[in-house]
Amino acid sequence: MSTTVLLLTMAACGLVTFLIRLSFIAFGHHLPDDPRITAVLRYVPPAILGALIAPEIFVAGGSLNAAPDNPRLWAALVALIVARLTRSVLATIAAGMAALWVMQGWLA
Amino acid sequence: MSEPSSRAEFLSGVRAELPLLLGVVPFGLIFGVLGLAVGMPGWAVVLSSSLVFAGSSQVVFAQLWGGATPPPVMVATVGVVNLRHLLYSAAVADYLRALPWRWKLLLAYLLTDEAFAAAIGRLRDGPATANRHFFLLGTGFTLWAGWQLSTLGGVLLGAAIPESWSLDFSIALTFIALLVLSVQRRSDAWAAIAAAAVVLPALVLPHKLGLLVAAGVGIGFGLFMRRFDREAP
Numbered sequence: 001m002s003t004t005v006l007l008l009t010m011a012a013c014g015l016v017t018f019l020i021r022l023s024f025i026a027f028g029h030h031l032p033d034d035p036r037i038t039a040v041l042r043y044v045p046p047a048i049l050g051a052l053i054a055p056e057i058f059v060a061g062g063s064l065n066a067a068p069d070n071p072r073l074w075a076a077l078v079a080l081i082v083a084r085l086t087r088s089v090l091a092t093i094a095a096g097m098a099a100l101w102v103m104q105g106w107l108a
Numbered sequence: 109m110s111e112p113s114s115r116a117e118f119l120s121g122v123r124a125e126l127p128l129l130l131g132v133v134p135f136g137l138i139f140g141v142l143g144l145a146v147g148m149p150g151w152a153v154v155l156s157s158s159l160v161f162a163g164s165s166q167v168v169f170a171q172l173w174g175g176a177t178p179p180p181v182m183v184a185t186v187g188v189v190n191l192r193h194l195l196y197s198a199a200v201a202d203y204l205r206a207l208p209w210r211w212k213l214l215l216a217y218l219l220t221d222e223a224f225a226a227a228i229g230r231l232r233d234g235p236a237t238a239n240r241h242f243f244l245l246g247t248g249f250t251l252w253a254g255w256q257l258s259t260l261g262g263v264l265l266g267a268a269i270p271e272s273w274s275l276d277f278s279i280a281l282t283f284i285a286l287l288v289l290s291v292q293r294r295s296d297a298w299a300a301i302a303a304a305a306v307v308l309p310a311l312v313l314p315h316k317l318g319l320l321v322a323a324g325v326g327i328g329f330g331l332f333m334r335r336f337d338r339e340a341p
Contacts, residue, residue, distance in 0.1 A: 006152055009179040013169060013186040014159035020190050022216035024197035025204055039334070040327060043299040044191045047326025049287040050300030051307040051319050052168065056280035058308060072277060079281050083288035089131035092285035093278050100277055 071103035114239040121246020124226040131282075132222060132251060133258040135163055138278050140262015141269055142167065145276065146174030150263045157259040161252065162220065164286070165189040167279055168319070177316040185319050196224040203231045204241055211241060218248025293337045299330025 024031060057076045058066050066073070079096030086092070112120070136157070143153030148170055156166050165186045172182045196219050204212060226247040231240060269275055291297045303326025310318035 003149075003152075005179060006148075006173065009173075009182050010152065010156055010159050010169070012179070012183045013165070014156075014161070016183055016187045017160055017162050017165065017190045017193070018217055020187070020193045021197050021219040022213065023194055024201040025212050025216050025219075026209075028198065028201040028205075038195070039331060041192060041195050043296065043327040043330030044188070044323070045290040046287060046296045046300040047303040047323045047330060048164075048189050048319075049283050049290065050303035050326055051322035052164070053280055053283045053287065054304035054307050055311060056277065056283070059311070064308065072280075075277065076280065076284060079284045080288065083285045087289060089282060089285040089289075090134070092288075093134060093281045096281035096284070097274075097278055100274055104274070 069107050071100055071107050074103045075100035111235070111237045111239070114242045117237075117239055117242035118246040118249075120230070121227060121243040121248075122250045123246075124230070124243075125223065125247040125250035128222045128226055128251070129254040131285075132163070132254050134278070135282055136255050136258025137262040137265065138275060138282075139163060139167055139170070140259045140264075141266040142262075142276055142279060143170045144263060144266040145271075146170050148173060150266075153263050154256075154260055157256050160186070161217070161255065162186075162190050162193075163255070164283065172316055172319075175316055181315050181317060181320070185316075188320060188323055192221075193219060196221075199228060200224070200231060200244065204244075206238075207241060215241060215244055215248065218245070218252055220248070220251055223248040223251045293334075295330045295333040295337050298333040299326045302326045302329035 053076070057072045058064055058070070060070070060072070068074075075096050078099035079092050082095040083092040139157075140153055143156070143166075144150060148156075153170070156169060160166050160169065168189050169182060169186055172185060177185075197216065200215070200219065204215060207215075223244065227244040230243045234240060234243075287300055291300065303322045306325045307318055307322035310321045312318070313321060
């Protein structure tokens with residue numbers, strides 16, 4: 001992809017993000033106050049995060065690996081448990097990375 | 109009792125934001141490293157932090173760009189990833205209504221997950237003074253500066269970090285932590301599980317549309333499962 005396309009795409013992404021953030025701040029009185037919209041928005045973060053996480057765990061080097069010899073599977077499980085117990089982003093990253101390194105060494 | 113000065117409000121916002129930087133700075137470093145790893149030029153990685161200024165969507169942008177995704181799909185996917193900011197915009201709008209346009213534009217630009225999280229308590233529960241928006245400016249500016257510097261640090265460090273460290277996995281770990289924090293009801297978890305299950309087969313869809321399709325299915329399934337939540341909907 002050329003530099004121009006990269007720049008334009010990035011600028012468009014920035015503009016879309018900015019307009020989402022500006023929406024109610026600037027045009028709140030023109031926007032619908034519909035509980036159905038709020039209900040849909042509620043599920044956007046968990047759905048997006050679920051869709052982002054799964055390939056990071058199960059796809060390595062372009063191929064699918066859901067077998068128990070996939071170290072990322074175990075590391076993700078450890079991270080999930082630590083996240084539920086601590087509710088801390090930093091503790092989750094630390095525990096998950098430590099688990100990944102241990103499992104990579106063990107399964108190698 | 110005299111009202112706190114604008115400067116005092118700003119500094120209180122800075123102080124409220126600082127603990128959150130503990131999670132944001134490693135994320136910025138990792139994003140910088142990851143951006144280089146997928147083949148983005150260093151200047152573009154740094155520029156995206158000020159142009160887009162939304163961490164998880166920048167990671168998605170880098171991943172999609174590395175996979176030669178058509179630009180319209182990239183813009184749509186980034187838009188969906190950042191759609192939750194509509195909720196923040198709606199939540200702060202009341203407190204910013206009387207401000208001039210230039211303030212609205214500036215504070216909208218700075219409205220991120222972490223700036224919102226650190227400021228909404230002050231806006232909602234604190235005294236309704238005329239300069240309380242300086243608190244939001246303090247949280248927003250602190251996060252902005254931390255994000256720019258950590259991205260730059262990641263780009264400078266990037267070449268020095270060996271691939272065997274698997275540092276890219278910390279992105280997934282960050283998302284896992286954010287997911288756990290965003291799940292408050294059973295149906296939230298179902299939305300995530302459905303999207304995760306659909307995204308793997310959906311990866312074969314052309315033009316990298318899989319993420320958008322999986323997110324749509326996850327949202328739909330969450331809405332469907334809402335009727336089984338114990339709490340009131």
